Amino acid sequence: MGRLSTLFAPERVAVIGATDSEGSVGRAITSNLLESFDGEVIAVNPYKESALGLHCYDEVTSVESPETVDVAVVVVPPDVAVDAIETAGGAGIENVVVITAGFGETGSEGAARERELRAVAEKYDLNLVGPNSLGVMSTPVGLNATFGNEMATEGDISFMSQSGAFVTAVLDWAAERDVGFKDIVSLGNKAILDEGDFIAEWGEDPETDVILGYLEDISDGTEFIETAREVTQDTPIVLVKSGRTDAGATAAASHTGAMAGSERAYEAGLEQAGTVRVESVQQLFDYAQILSGQPLPEGDEIAIVTNAGGPGVMTTDAVGDSELSLAEFEDATLDRLGEVLPDEANIYNPVDIIGDAPAERFEIALETVLADDNVSMAVVVACPTAVLSFEELASVVVEQQQESGVPIATTLMGGKSVGAGQDVLSEAGIPNYFDPARAVDSLDVLREYRGIQAREFEEPAAFDVDRERAREILESATRRNTNRLGVEAMDLLDAYGIPTPQGDVVTTPSEAQAIADEIGDDVVMKIVSPDILHKSDIGGVEVGVSPENVRDTFEDLVVRARNYQRDATVLGVQVQEMVDLDSGTETILGMNRDPQFGPLLLFGLGGIFVEVLEDNTVRVAPVSEPEAREMLDDIESAPLLRGARGREPVDEDALVETVQRLSQLVTDFPAIVELDINPLVATPDGVQAVDLRLTIDQDEL
């Protein structure tokens, strides 16, 4: 049993601010509770004798054994809410649902009030929902501690929503359909309890089969990923995350910062957490229904059985648009279908048993294809005819599904003739849709969830690195009073075992000459200045400088920097070994810190066209080896790295290791706000970090 089990299954609930004033929230809550709750409802209101037939206590402390009150629902005005919660906490009440609004959502006074509220909740270790919540529901005990106007019917979906209005809309919608719920919570401002807490709770709840959520943000991305990963092994989590773009995004100094914004952090974080993300409310509930009603398929191959050619083709098209594939039947299946079906029928997938098919013909066709080892799921598509009863067909489908254990969705295409059949199917947890694309899409989520369950989470590797040296480099920047670091900080990468070309940053032409002589070949020279973000843009990079030109190039580079910005701080010139770009590919490896999810790694095609091509992928760090490898698979230019057009493939393992090493660096140092290694040149012999740029937050050091 989870920590929140009494919140959802209380025996005594006190309404603090209970009233019978017409049209008030306090009245709605009290009356909703009285309507269906199995336990005791207690009214607290010092200004009232009674409310809706309940005696009103002055204080929750005046109630008999107040410590046995399981939940206090707070509906008093905001200026007295915190005191009321303090009293409830002091009385030993553990669960508090704060309906009252006027906190963080309303400006600075409200935000201050919310801080007070949080302090009180922490003092008493309260399980606090809200504030600014519509309330909570739990159907097994008839708990409706909300001010909505609909009580949910019983079911196995638990649902959380950051929008209270959306809860009421969903309840209204669900009342029309056969969608039932176990628990519902309106999260409100999430001062204490957030999505992670409810996911953890429902993960332990045997009565919750599917967790649904409507979220606008995630309070703690790291914790969310950790909790959800575990829960989703047994209980699917389906989420709508509304795309609230972050106005707070500051002008990024790195390519990674520009490309890896918060929307991508959510996308990556929710994926890494093992949640199924959906775009629409319809998908949210379609997926919930099929995930709770049908078993998971063993493979991705789908069989279609239909009495109508056109809809059969539509279904086939939908399969083409999904990640599923049409099953290829075994010979025995084809032989049998040939025997039992009329000559005009199509025995190949999609199986068309033609327009005059009664339910019995569906039965025999279904039984045959479901017995085929190549069939992992099926969709039954039927149009109404004079010889077909949808109700009979529904019974056939239910029986075949239950006997075979193969997941099925149906498309009974019709209106009024569907009714009775629909009930039979719903009862058995078989989803039915008018549109075959929805049926296929729903079956596809079973495949997706099976993949999530099959994932193995590996711990991120911990390489042997020189953390102290890295810290010194970051601190020396602080001493220079700069937040921007460039190639002068290349040793940072070296400290974490990320290969860099030979070279150094020097301040005089003769020192430059000495380095070039040491390298003993043509070199690359770059201007080093915190005021110059993109060196090549101002002619600050000279590639292939021969030994006799090193001194002159040094002078040229400094002049170009001065021409660009007269008072630019020039730290010196970097003299660097040439990297063979002919056999290599310029990639980018970077990090941007997301307010919710923390360090977000980006990997993609790099070089100077990086933001033009935008071929990259992101992951929340730290990443494990398989996750780092996935990043390579993700990008569209992966074939380029793997040796397209006769090129030699690059050293993939070295790339994967470098991604993990950077992951470790940015996880170890929260002070690194954003970072680009662009290019990270990948060659058949390994990788070389050729350029570096990062921004640090000195306060985090």
Ligand code: ADP
């Ligand atoms: P910036 O990104 O500030 O313009 P870079 O150091 O990334 O500066 O250099 C720009 C480009 O010059 C790189 O994308 C790469 O094509 C080339 N380049 C830089 N350093 C080397 C090197 N050591 N070997 C070969 N080419 C290099």
Ligand code: MG
């Ligand atoms: Mg660069």
